[in-house]
Amino acid sequence: MKHIIDNLSKLFDSRLRLGIMAVLMVNDKVDFNALKEYLDASDGNLASHIKALEKHDLIIVHKQFVGRKPKTSYEATPLGRQLFQKHLDGLNNLISNVKQ
Amino acid sequence: MNTQEHLNQLTEIKSLMERSSRCLSLSGLSGVAAGSVAILCGSYAWWYIGNGTFASPVTVTNHFLALPVNSQTFLHLLMVAAFTLVFAIGSAFFFTWQNSQKKGLKIWDASTKNFLINLFLPLIAGGLFSLALIYHGELYLLASATLVFYGLALLNASRYTHKEIRYLGISEIILGLVSMYFIGYGILFWLVGFGLLHIVYGLLMYAKHEKV
Numbered sequence: 001m002k003h004i005i006d007n008l009s010k011l012f013d014s015r016l017r018l019g020i021m022a023v024l025m026v027n028d029k030v031d032f033n034a035l036k037e038y039l040d041a042s043d044g045n046l047a048s049h050i051k052a053l054e055k056h057d058l059i060i061v062h063k064q065f066v067g068r069k070p071k072t073s074y075e076a077t078p079l080g081r082q083l084f085q086k087h088l089d090g091l092n093n094l095i096s097n098v099k100q
Numbered sequence: 101m102n103t104q105e106h107l108n109q110l111t112e113i114k115s116l117m118e119r120s121s122r123c124l125s126l127s128g129l130s131g132v133a134a135g136s137v138a139i140l141c142g143s144y145a146w147w148y149i150g151n152g153t154f155a156s157p158v159t160v161t162n163h164f165l166a167l168p169v170n171s172q173t174f175l176h177l178l179m180v181a182a183f184t185l186v187f188a189i190g191s192a193f194f195f196t197w198q199n200s201q202k203k204g205l206k207i208w209d210a211s212t213k214n215f216l217i218n219l220f221l222p223l224i225a226g227g228l229f230s231l232a233l234i235y236h237g238e239l240y241l242l243a244s245a246t247l248v249f250y251g252l253a254l255l256n257a258s259r260y261t262h263k264e265i266r267y268l269g270i271s272e273i274i275l276g277l278v279s280m281y282f283i284g285y286g287i288l289f290w291l292v293g294f295g296l297l298h299i300v301y302g303l304l305m306y307a308k309h310e311k312v
Binding site for chain 2: 025091
C-alpha cells in the first residue's frame, strides 16, 4: 500500500493544481484567462497555485506582448507531464485495489 | 482521503480535459439540419437537370456531364450549390449556438477555434480542387472529390470535438472512394454522403450527448 501512496505526489494535493495540470496535459499553451474560466477560480488563488507549480518546474510561463497588452500563457514541462501521469496512475491503482 | 473522493477527482480531471480541448457544443441537430438541406437541394438539382423529372441517375449524370461550364443551366446549378452551402452552414451554426446556450458553454473558445481551423483548411483545399475540376471540365469527378475532401476535413477536425465526427469522416472518405467506380451514380452517392450520413450521425450524437 505504501508505494501507491508515494505516487500520489504532495505537489498535486489541491483541487486547483490538479485542474491546472489536467488542462495543460491536453492543450499546448493556455493563457491565464482561459485557465480561470475552465477552473472557475479567482485571480489570486489561481496565481498562487501557478507559482507553486512553476517553482517545481512542472509548468513553464510564457510572457509576450500582443500589441501593447501583456499576455501570459502556460505550458506543462516534460517533467510536469510525467509526474502528473504518475499521479493519475496512482489514483487509478488505488481505486482498482479497493475494488478488488 | 477515501476512494469515493479519489474517484470524484478522477472524474473531474477527465471532464476538465474534455471540456478544455474539445468543442462539445457541436449539436447533433446541426447534422440533421445540414443533411436535410443537402437532400432538399440535391433533389432539386436532380429534378432540374432532368428537365422537371426525376430521371434515372445515369441519365441525369449524362445530362450533367454534357453541360457546357458557361451555360445558363450550369450557372444555375452553381447558385444552388452556393445556396446549399450557406444554408447548411447557417443551420448547423444555429443549432450549435442553441446547444451551447442550453449547456451554459462558451461557444467561442480555443477548442472551437481549433475545430474550425482544422475543418476549413482541408475543406477550402477541396473547394479549390473542385473548382479546378470544373475549370478543366472534368465534372465526372466532382461527387467523389467533394466527398473525399469533406471526409478528410472531418477526420482532421475530429480531434477537437465529439468522437462521432471521426467516424462520420471515415464514412465519407470510403463513400467518396467507392463512388469513383460508379461515376454514373454520383448524385446518389452525394445525397447519401451529404444528406443521409449527416442525418444518421446527427441523430446518434443527439441521442448520446443531448437527450435528457
